[in-house]
Amino acid sequence: MSCSNSNVVKWVEQSVALLQPERVVWVDGSEAEYKGICDLLVEQGTFKRLNPEKYPNCFWCVSDPKDVARVEDRTFICSKSEADCGPTNHWRDPREMYDLLYSIIRGGMRGRTMYVVPYLMGPDGSPFSKVGFELTDSPYVVANMKIMARIGKVALKNLPDHSNDFVRGLHTIGQLDSEKRYICHFPEDNTIISINSNYGGNALQGKKCFALRIASCQARREGWLAEHMLILGITNPAGKKIYVTGAFPSACGKTNLAMLIPPKLYTDAGWKVETVGDDIAWLNFGSDGRLYAINPEAGFFGVAPGTSYATNPAAMDTIRANTIFTNTALDLDNMTPWWDRMTDQPPKRAKDWLNRDWTPASKDKPAHPNSRFTAPAGQCPTIAPEWETPNGVPISAIIFGGRRTKVAPLIYEAFNWQHGTYTGVTMCSETTAAAEGKVGQLRRDPMAMLPFIGYHAGDYFQHWLDIGQRAGAVLPRIYHVNWFRRNAAGEFMWPGYGDNMRVLEWIFDRVTAGKDAEKTALGFQPRPSDVRTAGLSISDSTMRELFEVRPEDWREELDSQSKFFETIGSKVPKALWQEHAALKQRLGLK
Ligand code: GTP
Ligand code: SPV
Numbered sequence: 001m002s003c004s005n006s007n008v009v010k011w012v013e014q015s016v017a018l019l020q021p022e023r024v025v026w027v028d029g030s031e032a033e034y035k036g037i038c039d040l041l042v043e044q045g046t047f048k049r050l051n052p053e054k055y056p057n058c059f060w061c062v063s064d065p066k067d068v069a070r071v072e073d074r075t076f077i078c079s080k081s082e083a084d085c086g087p088t089n090h091w092r093d094p095r096e097m098y099d100l101l102y103s104i105i106r107g108g109m110r111g112r113t114m115y116v117v118p119y120l121m122g123p124d125g126s127p128f129s130k131v132g133f134e135l136t137d138s139p140y141v142v143a144n145m146k147i148m149a150r151i152g153k154v155a156l157k158n159l160p161d162h163s164n165d166f167v168r169g170l171h172t173i174g175q176l177d178s179e180k181r182y183i184c185h186f187p188e189d190n191t192i193i194s195i196n197s198n199y200g201g202n203a204l205q206g207k208k209c210f211a212l213r214i215a216s217c218q219a220r221r222e223g224w225l226a227e228h229m230l231i232l233g234i235t236n237p238a239g240k241k242i243y244v245t246g247a248f249p250s251a252c253g254k255t256n257l258a259m260l261i262p263p264k265l266y267t268d269a270g271w272k273v274e275t276v277g278d279d280i281a282w283l284n285f286g287s288d289g290r291l292y293a294i295n296p297e298a299g300f301f302g303v304a305p306g307t308s309y310a311t312n313p314a315a316m317d318t319i320r321a322n323t324i325f326t327n328t329a330l331d332l333d334n335m336t337p338w339w340d341r342m343t344d345q346p347p348k349r350a351k352d353w354l355n356r357d358w359t360p361a362s363k364d365k366p367a368h369p370n371s372r373f374t375a376p377a378g379q380c381p382t383i384a385p386e387w388e389t390p391n392g393v394p395i396s397a398i399i400f401g402g403r404r405t406k407v408a409p410l411i412y413e414a415f416n417w418q419h420g421t422y423t424g425v426t427m428c429s430e431t432t433a434a435a436e437g438k439v440g441q442l443r444r445d446p447m448a449m450l451p452f453i454g455y456h457a458g459d460y461f462q463h464w465l466d467i468g469q470r471a472g473a474v475l476p477r478i479y480h481v482n483w484f485r486r487n488a489a490g491e492f493m494w495p496g497y498g499d500n501m502r503v504l505e506w507i508f509d510r511v512t513a514g515k516d517a518e519k520t521a522l523g524f525q526p527r528p529s530d531v532r533t534a535g536l537s538i539s540d541s542t543m544r545e546l547f548e549v550r551p552e553d554w555r556e557e558l559d560s561q562s563k564f565f566e567t568i569g570s571k572v573p574k575a576l577w578q579e580h581a582a583l584k585q586r587l588g589l590k
C-alpha cells in the first residue's frame with residue numbers, strides 16, 4: 001500500500017530512522033491482512049483460537065500481569081506551558097519529554113516489524129471525522145485497532161494529499177517495563193507517544209489518547225466537544241425518536257446503558273432503544289443550532305465482568321464472533337471465555353487471566369476485574385441503522401451519572417445549561433478497576449473526563465459554559481442519574497440495567513412533551529410515582545429513598561465540591577461558584 005501524503009511519508013521515514021525496525025508494513029485494513037495478523041498472534045502463542053462453532057473467529061489472550069489497565073500516574077500532558085495543563089494532569093515540558101522518550105525508544109524496534117496503522121476516527125466521509133496514524137511494533141494493537149477504528153485505506157482516503165491535519169502516534173511495547181511506561185500527549189503537535197504498555201487505552205491510541213485527550217484540545221480550539229459519552233436513540237410507541245448522550249466514569253455503565261433492552265412491558269408497547277456509541281462522543285453544532293453527535297469509534301472495548309444474558313444480552317450477542325477477549329478466563333472444556341457473573345455455572349476447568357490452571361475450588365476469581373472484549377460495533381443487535389451517518393445524530397439530552405452509594409438521587413434535571421454544566425463538573429464517583437489504583441474510593445470526576453481532559457480543567461469548564469453561550473444554540477437538557485445508591489444493608493436499591501428504561505422514559509417525556517416535574521433544590525425531579533415501577537418488586541419506601549435529598553449528606557457534598565474547586569484554582573469560572581452558592585441556599589444550608 002502507498003500513501004500519497006508527503007507529510008505522512010516524511011514523518012514515517014523519520015520515525016523509521018529513530019526506531020530502526022527490521023521491516024515496515026503499511027496496514028491496509030483488509031480482512032485478509034487481519035487474518036494474517038491473528039494467525040501470527042496464534043503462532044506466537046499470544047492468541048488462543050476459541051471454539052469455532054460457539055465463538056467463530058474469536059481469540060483469547062492475557063496481558064502482562066503488570067499491564068492490565070490505564071495508568072493515570074504514568075500519563076502526561078506535554079503542553080509548552082504548565083498553566084495550559086492544569087492540576088488534574090501530570091505535566092512535562094515537551095522538549096524534555098521528547099528527549100527522554102527518544103532516548104528510551106531509539107533503536108527499540110530493531111529486529112521487529114513496524115506496522116503503520118492509518119486510522120479514521122468517525123464515519124467515512126464525515127466532516128467531523130479525523131485521521132491519525134499509529135506506528136506500532138505490536139500485532140496485538142493492530143488487531144484491536146482493526147476492530148476499534150476504521151483503519152487502512154479508508155483512513156488515507158479521508159486525508160487530503162497536502163493536509164498536515166493528522167495525529168502522529170508512536171507506540172512501542174518496549175520491554176513492557178512498568179517503570180519506563182509513559183503515555184504522553186503533545187496537544188500542540190497533535191502527537192501521542194506511548195511506550196511499555198500493550199493494554200487498552202494506553203496502547204490503542206485512537207481511543208482515550210486521541211479521541212479524548214488530543215481531541216478535547218482540538219475541540220476547544222474549534223468550538224465543539226469531545227466527551228467520554230455513550231450515544232443512544234430512544235423511539236416511543238408513536239414512532240418519535242430522540243438521541244441522548246451519557247457521561248459515566250470508566251466502568252460505571254456506559255456500555256450497558258448504550259445497549260439497553262427495555263423491559264417487556266416497554267417493548268410490547270413499542271418502545272425501542274438503539275446504540276450509536278458506547279464510550280466516546282464528538283459533538284458539533286449543526287446549522288440548526290443543535291448539537292450533533294458522532295461516535296468516533298468502530299468497536300466496543302467493553303468490561304467483561306458482569307456482562308451476561310441477564311444484564312446485557314445485546315453485548316453477549318455482539319461478542320459471539322470476530323471478538324478478542326483479553327484477561328478473561330478460558331473454559332478449557334468448551335474453549336469459550338468466562339468471567340464473574342457471566343453464567344451461574346463457572347467452568348469446571350479453566351485457565352485464569354494469569355494463565356494458571358483454575359477450578360471452582362481455586363480461591364481467586366479467574367478473570368481480571370478489568371478484563372475486556374474487543375468487538376465490532378456493527379455486530380451489535382441494537383446498533384442504530386444511522387450509527388455511521390456522517391452528520392451525526394441530534395442530541396436532545398445529556399445524562400451525567402456517577403457510582404454513588406449515598407447522596408445522589410436516582411434522577412434530576414438541571415434548570416438550564418449553566419446549572420447543567422455545574423452538575424457535570426461536580427460529578428463524583430467511586431473508583432473502579434478500569435484504572436490502576438484503589439477501587440471504591442470516592443473521587444470527583446468532572447463530566448467523567450478527569451483522566452481525559454487534555455488541558456486545564458478550569459478552561460475545560462469554561463469551554464462548556466461557552467458552548468452554552470453560542471449564538472443560536474438550541475441546547476440539550478442536562479440530567480444527573482445514580483443507578484448505584486445503596487440501602488443500609490449495602491444492596492443496590494435500583495435494579496438498573498434494562499430497568500433504567502424507566503428513567504429514560506421520564507427523560508423522553510420531559511424533552512418531548514414537557515411532562516411536569518417537581519421543582520426541588522437540586523433541579524426538576526419526578527415524584528417517585530412519576531417513574532413507572534409496574535413489574536418491579538420495589539417498595540414505595542425504597543422509591544422514596546431513591547429520590548431522597550438529605551441535607552446533611554449535601555452539606556458534606558458541597559464542602560467536598562468547594563475543596564475540589566480550590567484544587568482547580570482561579571480558573572474555576574465564577575458562574576460555577578455562583579451555582580454552588582445558589583444550591584447551598586436552596587438546600588437551606590449555611
Ligand atoms: P468503560 O468501558 O470503562 O468506560 O466502562 P462503562 O462506563 O462502559 O461501564 P460498563 O457498562 O461496562 O459497566 C461496568 C460495570 O458496571 C459492569 O460490571 C456492569 O455490570 C455494571 N453496571 C452497568 N450498569 C449497571 C446498572 O445499571 N446497575 C448496576 N448495579 N451495575 C451496572
Ligand atoms: C475506560 O477506562 O474508560 C475505558 C477503557 O474505556 S480504556 O480503553 O482502557 O481506557
Ligand code: MN
Nearest residue numbers: 228250251279
Ligand atoms: Mn471509557
